[in-house]
Amino acid sequence: MKSKKEAVSIRLHQCAKSFANGTRALQPLDLEIHPGETLVLLGPSGCGKTTTLRMIAGLEFPDEGGRVLFGEDDVTALPIEKRGVGMVFQNYALFPNMSVGENIAYGMKIRKIPAGERAERVEKLLEMVHLQGLSHRRVDQLSGGQKQRVALARALAMEPRVLLLDEPLTALDAKLREAVRSDLNKLLRSLGITAIYVTHDQGEAMALGDRIVVMERGKISQIGTPREIYYHPANDFVADFIGAMNRVQGIVSGDRLLLPNGSLPLPDAGNPMNATQQGQPVWAMFRPEDVQVVDITEADAQCLRGKLINTFFLGDRTRFEIEIGAERPVIAETSRRGWWEAGQQIALRVPAEALVKMVPAAEKENA
Numbered sequence: 001m002k003s004k005k006e007a008v009s010i011r012l013h014q015c016a017k018s019f020a021n022g023t024r025a026l027q028p029l030d031l032e033i034h035p036g037e038t039l040v041l042l043g044p045s046g047c048g049k050t051t052t053l054r055m056i057a058g059l060e061f062p063d064e065g066g067r068v069l070f071g072e073d074d075v076t077a078l079p080i081e082k083r084g085v086g087m088v089f090q091n092y093a094l095f096p097n098m099s100v101g102e103n104i105a106y107g108m109k110i111r112k113i114p115a116g117e118r119a120e121r122v123e124k125l126l127e128m129v130h131l132q133g134l135s136h137r138r139v140d141q142l143s144g145g146q147k148q149r150v151a152l153a154r155a156l157a158m159e160p161r162v163l164l165l166d167e168p169l170t171a172l173d174a175k176l177r178e179a180v181r182s183d184l185n186k187l188l189r190s191l192g193i194t195a196i197y198v199t200h201d202q203g204e205a206m207a208l209g210d211r212i213v214v215m216e217r218g219k220i221s222q223i224g225t226p227r228e229i230y231y232h233p234a235n236d237f238v239a240d241f242i243g244a245m246n247r248v249q250g251i252v253s254g255d256r257l258l259l260p261n262g263s264l265p266l267p268d269a270g271n272p273m274n275a276t277q278q279g280q281p282v283w284a285m286f287r288p289e290d291v292q293v294v295d296i297t298e299a300d301a302q303c304l305r306g307k308l309i310n311t312f313f314l315g316d317r318t319r320f321e322i323e324i325g326a327e328r329p330v331i332a333e334t335s336r337r338g339w340w341e342a343g344q345q346i347a348l349r350v351p352a353e354a355l356v357k358m359v360p361a362a363e364k365e366n367a
């Protein structure tokens, strides 16, 4: 298998894609994937993730002027079999009447790798994906999770320079998806192979990506590490696609944001978020898990007050929706065990450091 040193970088330069029926799937796109990293392409259905992946694979070609580079090699015009890529698909795409071992060895057989070496590599790959002893099993006698492991082993069998994964876990149930995801994470890290992973699931993107590319309507909205994307979303689309975001409008006064039913603390006055916005209406954004719900009898001057309009018990956490006299209710999520019924008066605390962003109201309205 490839070691981290040999991993290849990938560059897309001005890669646009229009289909014959006139659909503009991708605007001209520049993207650099570092050697050995797992890059996740994330976004809603139809945003162009799969098209981007297929262009890297050599299953689709960019419009005139676009270039695809693997390291220093210009592979723009090369078909998939000349690019040295391994692919894993959502629907496994295995040969149903072949055994596990035959599926994994298929590519090696075509390339006339001697039988002894083939068998040895199949054993190693089976071990890598935790399917030892299943070489002779027919693939239609496997579970979904096992099939996806076979597909992964088959993709790695030819020692590709690049591993491409298109929604590989989508067909699995939630528990299994988490287990395979965790194994896949370890495997990708130990292989150090350059990998590109397409998903519309933000949890998967966070768990697997060294970096995430958030796409919207054929364009890149933001590229960053999972933490960068979550805590510093570039725009509203990214903020809402990755988790949920509260937005409240208030007036900056000293180190507080004044709202109809109370106020929120702001970061230090010197903080660029509020230094220039004294007396101005601004939108403040914060995540539901950073909102602390406080019983009304324990509320102090630092709290915001409101009425609980909905409570959802989700097992590992509870979600509260609180009407605070603003345009939209505030969402709070907590793993603590406090419980209040809808209709009750309640108080909230949002620590200053939880503010993700403040945007002048005027700017937002013009956007």
Ligand SMILES: Nc1ncnc2c1ncn2[C@@H]1O[C@H](COP(=O)(O)OP(=O)(O)OP(=O)(O)O)[C@@H](O)[C@H]1O
Residues within 6 Å of the ligand: 019, 020, 021, 023, 024, 025, 043, 044, 045, 046, 047, 048, 049, 050, 051, 052, 200
């Ligand atoms: N062969 C094709 N011919 C015409 N239009 C296409 C073709 N393939 C994709 N498209 C269109 O291009 C756009 C991007 O599709 P793409 O499959 O890349 O999106 P995606 O983000 O992967 O979506 P999904 O998660 O639903 O697979 C969509 O509007 C889609 O309908």
